[in-house]
Amino acid sequence: MKNQLSIIGDDIGSNLLERKIVDKTKTTTYKIISKDVREFHFIIPYDERVELGQIFSIKDYSVKDDEITFLARVTDIQHDSNYDGKWDTTLKGTAFYDEDQIFNRVVAEPLGCITFNKKMGKKEFKKSKTIPLKFSEVEKASLDEFRFLTEKMGDLEVGYLRNGSQVVEEIGVKLNSEIMDHHMGVFATTGMGKSNFMKVFAASCMKKASMGESKLGLLLADPHGEYLMGSAKNNTKGLLHLSEYKNGLRCYSTNNKNAKENAEVETLKIGIRDINPTDILPLFGEWRPAQKEAIEIMDSENAADWLESFKENRELVIKDIHEKTIEVIKRRLNLLLRYSYIDEKNSSIDKIIKQLKEGKVILIDMEGIKERSELFLLSLLSRRILDEYQKDSLDNDKNTCLIAIEEAQRVLGGGDGSISGFEIIAREGRKFGVGLCAITQQPKLVDKLLLSQFNTLVIMGLGDRNDRKCLEESAKQDLTTLDVEIQTLEKGEAIISTLKVPFPIPVTIHLYEDYIKQLKEQDKDLNRSSRGKKLVRPPN
C-alpha cells in the first residue's frame, strides 16, 4: 500500500492504483492472522476439524538466515464469521450461500520455536520471543518437528506423545529418574487412570532395575491390592505379571495369605526397635495436646528400646505427665503391639532401604489393613528412608528414591501438622535424594506450598475447576491455557509437566496390560539379539 501511495502525484486519477481479483484459490484459512507473542490465531473452514491440544507448526522464513518454525498448541476453538451481529440466531432463508465467510477461529499457544543453529549445524528448540509473519502458513506439525523432544526425554517410559487425540507412537514420553527427588504429583479423578499410570511407571522402573541401569528406587504402597496381582474382576494385571523383569521388583505384604501364596512376596515385618514414639501418631485418631506432648517427651529421650521395655512390663514413666494421659498412651501402645506386622526380632525395613538404594521397585501390599495402619506404616518407612538417605547425603552417585503415596491429600494437607514426616520429605527430601510421588484426585486439598515443590506433574482428567486452578497456580510451567484441555482429557490421556522438557507434554499413557506385552516382546528381541553373547542383564 505504501508503494501505491507513493505514486500519487502528477498522474493521479488516470492511474488504476490497484485491481485485485479475489477468488476461491485465495484464502486466509490456515494462515496466522493474529494476535500476539503469547497467543496465535488462525482460521479454518467451518467444516474442518482440529482438536484441543493439537500441535501445529508455523514456518516463518521471511528473514534470511533466521528461519524459524514455531510450534503452537491449540487451546481453544471458536465459532466465528465475517458477519457481525446475531445473524446466526436469526436464520430465515432456505440456504446459507457464503460458506467461505463462516469459519472456526483456532487459538493456539506458542510452545516455542525450532531454529537452525549454524555453528552447531543442528536445529535447536527455544522459547519463542517473536511472532510469525502475518499470514504465515499453518500446518499440522510433522513427526520431524517433534523429534527434538526425544533429546529432552528421560529414561522411564510412560506413554506416547499425543497430538490432539492422535497418538504419535514414534515419540515415546519418558520421565527422568534423576529428577524424581524433585517430587512428582499424579492427579486425576477416579477412573481416569492413576493406578494404570503408576503400574506403567513401576514397570519401566522394574525394567531399568532388571537391566542394572536403574537410578531410582521406587516405594509403592498398595492399599487396595491392585498393583500386586491386578484384578481378575476388572481384567487387569499386576506387577508380578511382568515376570521378565521381576528381578527389578521386591514385594512385601502385611497379608500373610498373600505372602504364602506368592513365592515373590515376603511378609512385611516392622521391628519393635524400628518404631519411634512419634511414629505412632498417625496410627490413632485425635491426640490431645497433653498426649502429644507426652509422646514428644518420650521421643526426645531417644531410647531405642522404649517399646521393648513397655512390652515387657506394660508400664510407662513420663515425667510431669498426668496419669490419665499416660493411661491413654499405654492403651494405644497395647493396641499397636497386637498388629501382626510388629515383630520383636525381625524387621524388613533395612532390607527395603538397601533394595531401594539398589534402584529396585518395592511394592508394599497392604490389602486389608485399615487406613490408619497404612499411614502409620508409610510414615514410619518414609522416616526411616529419609534418615538413611540423610546419612549418605555426601554420596552423589547413589540412586534417588521415590515414595509413592495414594490419596496424598490425607498426609499433605497441611493443617495441624500431626503427620509431618511426608511434609518434611516434600520440603527437604530433594537435598538427600528422596522424592515424594503424591497420588490424589483432589489436588486442591494438598497444601499449596507443598504442591509447589512438585516439579513433575502428571495431570489426567480433572473435572473440578478448583483442582485445576490449584495445579495451575503451583506448576512450574504455565498450565493456565490448558485448563479446557485438562477438563476434556479422556481416560489414559495426560498432560505431563516436568523439568528439562520445554513445555507441558500431551501424552497417551500406555495401557499397562499392553505395555507389559510390549516389554515382553522387547525382552524376547533382546534375548534373540544377545544369543551367544554375554547377557547384559544380571541373573535373577
Place this chain on the structure above:
Amino acid sequence: MIDKTSLGAIAEQVKNYVLMDSISQYFEETGVRDNDFKEIISEDKFEGNIYAVDGSNGIIFDLPSVSFNLIRAGYVSYIAKNWQKTILFDKVFKADPDNYRYQFEADLSKSFNINSNFVLAKTELDRLSTYYRELQEYIALYEAISDAKKGDLVLYDGDFAYWMDPFGEVLKMIFDEAEDKDLDLLAISKSSTFSWGKSFSKPFILHTGYVGSQLISNNPWHIELSEKNIKPQPRGKNWNGKIYVVKLHPNSEFVFRLDAPQYVSVRIDNALGHLSAYSKSSECLGYPHALFRAHRDIAIKDLERVHLNNLLLDELSDRGVNDKYIRNSLNYHMILEMKHGRRII
C-alpha cells in the same frame, strides 16, 4: 434538552410517516390499483451467472479545499449459490472543485472512449467524490457485462433513472452492451426517496410494501410505477426503462426499488423470476445475495481508511511535512474532533 412535549410531537410525525393509516387513501393518491401487484414466479432452475456491482468511498485525507478519497468499485460473480470471485478496483480521487475534470475525462476516455469535456453544475461540486465513485461503478459494471454471457443476470447497487446526467452517455453504452449480449441488467436500490401524499410526504416504497404484502402474502411480487403519482418523477432525459417496487421473498420484511432498462422491462417477469430465486439466502433473505456479498467485499472499512491515512502521514513525514504542519492545514473542526494519536480523519 428538548422537552417531552416537543419529543412527543416529533414522535407523532414520525409515526405518521412510518405507519400507513389508510390503504384507500394510498390507492387514491398514488394511482396504484390492486391489480398492479403481480406475483413473481421464482425460476429456481436458472443456471446462469449472477454478477453484482457496488462501490465505496472513504476519505483518507481531508483538507479545507481538497480531499483525497479512496474509491473502490468492483463486482462479484456467482454461479447459482456459489461465489466465484470478487474483482476490486481501488483508486485515489482528489476532490478539488477547481481541478476535477481531467480525472473524470481520463477515465471516460480510457474506459468508454468518450472524449467530451466533463463539467458538473456548480451545485454538484460538493459531491465530486460521489460522482467519481459512480463513474468507477459504471466502469466495473461495464467490465462485469463484458465478462457475462447471454442469459446472465447483472445487478447494480443503485438506480439508473435519476443518474442519466452527467453519465447518460455512459449508461447508454452500458445498456447497449448488455442488450447486445442479451443479459438481464437490473439496478436495485437499498434506499429510495420516492414519496406519496398531498399534505405529508410519506415513504412510497415502504407503504407499497405494506399494501403489496397484504394483497400477495405467499409469493414474491412486483409493481411497475409508470404513471403513478409519486415524487420525484424520474428525470433522466434518455431514460426509457421502467421502475418497479419488488418484494423478492414473501418472508422478508423488505421491499426495494428496482430499475430495468427498456429492453429488460419487456421481459421483466423472467428477469425477476431469476432474481427472486437467488434472494433466498439466510444471510440476507429477500435481497439479491450477490449484491449482499458485493457490498461486504467492496465496502471500505473505517480501519482500512485510517490505516491508509497513517501511511500517508508517513509519506508526508518522509517529505519533511510533520504532524504540526498537517494540523495547521486542517479545517479547525477536525482539530476539535481529533481524538488521539495521529488520526486526523
